[in-house]
Amino acid sequence: MIAEIWNWLSDSAHWHGPDGVPIHLREHLQYSLIALLIAAAIALPLGLLIGHTGRGSFVVVAIANSFRALPTVGLLTFFVILIAPHIHSTGTATYLIPSEIVLVLLAIPSMLTNTYAGISAVDPAVRDAARGMGMRGSQTLWQVELPNALPLIFSGIRSSFLQVIATATITAYVSLGGLGRYLIDGLAQQDYPQMASGAVLVAVLALLIDVLLAAVQRYAVSRGITGRYSRKRIVDPAEQQAMIAAAPLT
Amino acid sequence: MIDYYRQNSDQINGWLGWHARLSALPLLFGLLIALPLGWLARRYRWLYPPVVTVAGLLYTIPSLALFILLPGLLKTRILDPTNVVVALTVYTVALLVRVVADALGSVSEDVLQAATAMGYRRLGRLLKVELPIAVPVIAAGLRVAAVSNVSLVSVAALIGVPELGQLFTNGFQLSYQTPILLGILLSVLLALAFDSVIQLVARVLTPWRRAVPR
Amino acid sequence: MIRFDSVSKHYPDGTVAVDSLDLVAPSGQITVFVGPSGCGKTTSLRMINRMIEPTSGSIWLDDQDTSRIATHELRRQIGYVIQHAGLFPHRTIVDNIATVPLLLGWDRNKARARGRELLERVGLPAHFAERYPAQLSGGQQQRVGVARALAADPPVMLMDEPFSAVDPIARDQLQEEFLRLQNELGKTIVFVTHDIDEAIKLGDQVAVLRVGGRLAQLATPAQLLSEPADAFVAAFVGRDRGYRALGFTPVGELATHDEPTIAMGSALTGAEAADGWLLAVDDQGAPQGWLRLADSRPGADTTVTEDLLHRGGTVAGADASLRAVLDACLSSPSGRGVIVDEAGRLAGTVTASEVLALIERRAPADPNPQPVGGGGQ
16 A cells, blocks of 8 residues: 555656646645635634623534534535535636635634633733733733643644645535545545545644644744643643544544 | 425434434444543553643544555545545544543542542542542543544544435535435434433433532 | 722622721731631722723722722733733743733843743842743742732732742742842732631731621731631631730840850760750851750760751840740740841740740730620630
C-alpha cells in the first residue's frame, strides 16, 4: 500500500494540469479559508460578547448541542438540493455557495463555545481586580479577558479549521474540487492508489495546518498563562469542556 | 416523509440497525481501550504528554480519509464495515483517553489519601474510589463521542457502506429532499437515544449525585 | 477621609446587606471592618469604590460625593487589594504593578520604573519583576497585590481580606510589613477582615458589624477589648480580652531589680545564684538566656555556652505594654521577667506579682463591665 501511494504521489503527471495536486490543494484551502473567515467573523465577536456580558449563554449551549448531532453529509446534500436549483450561474458557484454555507455552519460552534468558555472561565478575582482598578468594560475585555481566553479561543479555531478541512473533502461528492476529488473519483474508478494518496494528502494537510496554528498559538499566548513554569497540572473545567467540544464531526 | 418511510421501511430499518451498531461498537471498544490507557497515563506521568499528543494527532485525520486508508492497512475490502468500526474506535479512544486520564487526576488528593489511609490497595482504590468519582466526567466524554460517532457513520455512505447515510446519497442523486430530511431526523434521534442511555447509566452509577445537599 | 452617610444596600430578594451605616474613616488611619460572614463588611467596602452601588445614602471622599464621579475615574484614585490578589496571569509582575499608572496614561518606561520601585518597597527581590504571577507563592502574590494598589500613589486604599488566604506565618509577616509601610505612607485605609485578632492588631479604629449590616460598635482596639458595647461585641471579641487589653496599656514607670548576670564564655566556677538561676548576657549586655546552675555543676571548669541556656523566656522593652511585661514574667523559667532598654541591653528584672500589683493600681475598674459576656467567659 505504501509503495502504491508512493508511486502515485511521485508520478509527475499527478502534479500538473487541471486535475493536479497543486490545483486541488489550492481549491481545498480556498474553500476552507473562506468558510473559516466568515465563521470567525460571526463566532468570535459573538463569543466575546456573550462571555463578557454573561448574557445569552443559553444560545451557545443550544447551538453547540444541536449542531453536534446533525450529520454533516445530510446537511451538505440537503443544502445543495435546496439552494443549487436557485442559483443560475455557470461554473462551480452552484455547488460552492451551498457548500460554503454548510462549512460556515460547521465551523461556528467550536469557535463560539470556546471563545465564550474562555472568557467566562477567567478567574472572577482577576476580573474583579480589573474593574476595581478602574478599567472600563472594553479595557477589561481587551486587556484582561481576551489574553486570558486565548488558549481556549485558539483551540476553538484549531478544531473549527480541522472540521472545515475534513468537510471540504466531502464537498467533492457534491461536484466541487479540492483534494476530496481523488477520494471520490478514485472510488468511482476503482483506483485505490489514487484514493489512498488523496487520503494521505488530506491527512497531511490537516496535520500541517494544526501544527502551524499550534505554533502561532505558542507565540501569541502569554507565557504567564501557558504556564511553562506551572508546578502542578490542574484540570481546568473549561479546558475539559473545550477539549470535549473538539470532537470530530466529519 | 412518513409515506416515504412506509414505502421503504424494511430498507430504512435495516440501515438504522446498521447505523446503531456501527456507532455503538466503537463506543464500547473505545471505552475498553481508553480506560486502561488513561489510567496508565495517570499512573506514569511521563506517558501523559505523548498520549495526549498522539490522541490530538489522530483527531486531525478527516474521517473519509481514515475510512479509505484503513482497508490498505487492515487488508480489508473498502466496503467492509470493519473499517468504519476501527476508524470510529480510533476517534473514540483519542477523545476518551484524555478524558479518563484527567478525570482520574481530578479526584482530590484528600480523598485519595483518606482511601489509602483506610487500607485500600492500589487496585481497590482505583475500582472502588477513583473510577466511581470519575464516572460523571467520563460519561460526559462518552456522550460527546456517541453523538459524534452517529454523525461520522453517515460519511461512510460515500464509500457505499449501508447505513442511514444512504438516505443522503440516494436523495442527492435523485435531487429529492424527503429521504435526506428523514435521514437527518433519524440520525438526530439516534444520537439523542445514545445520549439518553449514557446519561441514564451514569445516573444509576452515581446515586450520590442525586442527593440534595441540605 | 471617607464618610458613610446613612448608607444602605438592599437586594431585590429582600436581603439587607447594609443597614443605614454612618461612619467616618479618618484620613491617614486604618479603619477595620470586622464581623461574621453576612454582616455586610465586604459590601460596605465595595460601595466605596462603587463596585456595588448603594441603594440609598451617600459615601463621601473628603468633600466629594462618590456617586458624582465616573466609576472608572473614582476607582483609579483608590487602591484596591482583594483576597486572592487577583493578579493578571498573563502579565509579568512589573506590568501587573504598572496597571493603574498605564490606565492613567503614564509613559510606559515611567510606569515600569514605578513598578520596580514598589516591588522593592513591598520587600520583594528585583528579579521578580519579569516573573509571572504563577511563579510566586500566595504571600508573594499578595505583596504584589499591595504594590499594584499603591502604584499610582492613591490617597485611599481598600483592602478586602488581603491576608486571609496565606498561611499564618506569612500572614504575621505581611501584617508587620503592612504596618511599617503604613507608618511611612500614611494612607487612608479601609480594611475588611473576619479575624478579630487581625482587626485589633492592624486597626486604628475598628468597626464591628453584625449580621444584617448594622454597626455594632466603632471604637479603638483598646476600647473594644475593655468596653464592648454589648453582648454581641463581647462574644465576637472573644475570650482572653481582659488579658489582650493589657496589650494597649503602656507599662509606664517600672521599678526593676538588678539581676546578677554571667557573661557568655566565662567559667562557671564559683558562680552563685540565690535560686539557682543565672541570666547570661553577651559582651554588649544583651540577655541571651537563663542558666540553671544545678544543670551545669559536674565539670568544675565548664564555661557558659549556648547549649546550656534555657531560651523559653520572652523579653520586654522598657516602653512595652503591660501584656508584654507580664508575658516576660510568665514565660521566664526563673519567674523573673527580663526588661531591656532601647539598645536591647539588660535593664533589670521584675516579677509577675509586681506587674499584677501594677495592673491592679492602674485599672481599678473591672475591665469587663458586662457580666453576661456571652462566649467571653
